Amino acid sequence: MKNTHALIFAALVGMGYVAAPLAQAQQAAVARDALSDGEIKKVDKEAGKLTIKHGELKNLEMPGMTMNFRVSDPAMLDKVKAGDKVRFKAERVGGALAVSALEVVR
Numbered sequence: 001m002k003n004t005h006a007l008i009f010a011a012l013v014g015m016g017y018v019a020a021p022l023a024q025a026q027q028a029a030v031a032r033d034a035l036s037d038g039e040i041k042k043v044d045k046e047a048g049k050l051t052i053k054h055g056e057l058k059n060l061e062m063p064g065m066t067m068n069f070r071v072s073d074p075a076m077l078d079k080v081k082a083g084d085k086v087r088f089k090a091e092r093v094g095g096a097l098a099v100s101a102l103e104v105v106r
């Protein structure tokens with residue numbers, strides 16, 4: 001009877017149930033690290049774009065510069081204003097660069 005717990009635990013590990021939360025936590029940590037530093041220069045709600053002065057974007061192999069980005073979610077345009085320091089992630093979506101994650105640094 002004592003071995004039942006061990007057997008169930010082993011079965012759960014084998015099926016991936018036990019390791020899954022750890023893997024998710026690790027992915028979340030990696031995602032946080034993947035955010036890049038930037039400063040909002042302009043918010044263009046009509047065009048749905050942000051102008052961001054950004055540091056190096058490792059995932060896009062891009063050096064620091066000031067440039068326009070589309071946003072994956074229009075609500076991002078209401079979250080920030082010119083002068084805000086941000087942490088963000090940009091990704092290439094169908095040939096255009098879009099901000100996929102954005103948080104204001106306070």
Ligand SMILES: [Cu+2]
Nearest residue numbers: 062065066067
């Ligand atoms: Cu750039």
